[in-house]
Amino acid sequence: MCGIVGLFIKNQALESQLGALVAPMLSEMTERGPDSAGIAVYRNPQENGCKITVLAQHQDFDWGALEATISNHFSLRDITVTRNHAVLSLDSEIDDVQVWMRDNWSDLSITSAGTNIEIFKGKGNPAEFIDQFDIKSMTGTHALGHTRMATESAITTEHSHPFSTGQDLCLVHNGSLSNHNRLRETLRKKGVHFKTDNDSEVAAGYLSWRLSEGDDLDQALNHAIEDLDGFYTFAIGTRDGFAVMRDPIGCKPAIMAETDDWAAMSSEYRAIATLPGAENARIWEPEPTQIYSWKRS
Incomplete structure (x- = not known):
């Protein structure tokens, strides 16, 4: 049982508040993942x-x-x-x-x-992680966060999400994959590098490989439905985009919301409720296998 959050800023005036907005969301997921936390933030793009x-x-x-x-x-x-x-x-x-x-x-x-991407991870209580890395002061266009309850591997910083295996691509995951060992070996033969035995890193590696083969993100996620076995809710970040997808059964919790200023997702609504204007947002539960995505122009 882990907690995931994602926030995509649509109103550029709010980019200076990205960290202040996403930090309370991450904190609300502490009970779902008290062992470690991590965040991917997209900011300060390198032109060269x-x-x-x-x-x-x-x-x-x-x-x-x-x-x-x-x-x-x-x-x-x-x-x-x-x-x-x-x-x-x-x-x-x-x-x-x-x-x-x-x-x-x-x-x-x-x-x-x-x-654009920067990823930070830490063991221990998410509130401590937020303070240690001064998440509240971060600016940027979008961010994805994860709180982890270790059930299949040791509590280490390396096993914490988000995982990134391609340029400016990251993934946070709530659930488990049943075929990740076999898929990891297949992807290694195709040149994908892995640092851990975590199944979520395999999902990130799979998407990176599909993108390198010429897929766009929606195409890569559609292939993932066919090739990834298990139960999952994915939130994915790219250099200029954000996407969410659940497995065909959709048993892992997820909630989404959108206003004119932002689009957000979380494992539980209480994280979204911390956002300004949440009371007037369009709120829905993502349908299994349907891809929800936003991209900056």
């Missing part, structure tokens, strides 16, 4: 080059050593450290940086890569 978020295993990681070493190989524009995470902004090719990081810094995990 890329940005990569990395996670250290220990709080006392030597970020200065990383900065000095990576500067010798790539054009590092900036490094912003928050606790055991750092966002690297580079004027370099994203694939080259990721390969180099995997080969040379095994004690770091790449949580996200792209031009």
Whole structure:
């Protein structure tokens, strides 16, 4: 039992309040997932080059050593450290940086890569996570969050959602997949890299692969209905979009709402109720296998 939230800002005047709006939503999901929390936020787009978020295993990681070493190989524009995470902004090719990081810094995990996305994860109570990473001050266009109750793997930061396996794509998931081990091996042969044994990372990897094969997001999700076995509610973020889909049975809870200012989803309505104007929003339960999506113009 986990909690997921997603918020897509339609009114650009509210982008400065993204964190202040999504933080209470995430906090409301504490009872569904007290073990760990994570958030993907889309903000500060890089017009050239890329940005990569990395996670250290220990709080006392030597970020200065990383900065000095990576500067010798790539054009590092900036490094912003928050606790055991750092966002690297580079004027370099994203694939080259990721390969180099995997080969040379095994004690770091790449949580996200792209031009817009940043992903932060932490163990423990979601309220502590919100404060530690100052979520309320974050700006941006859209965000997805997850609170986790570990039932199939250890409580580790690496197993926390969101998962990102492609450029600017992330996924949060409530449910379980029954064929993720077999699918993981198939995707590895197609060049998809995985960092954990979590089934949600397989779902993210599957979507990334479908997009790399030429699908748009709706097409990739339609293929997922055919190829992913299990019970799930997915919320997906892309560089300029946000989507939600449930499995054919639709047994995992989900609620959605929309106003002229925002579109939102959560595992429970009480998270959406924290948003301004929620009392006047159009509110509905997403239908099984139907794809609901929004995209910035």
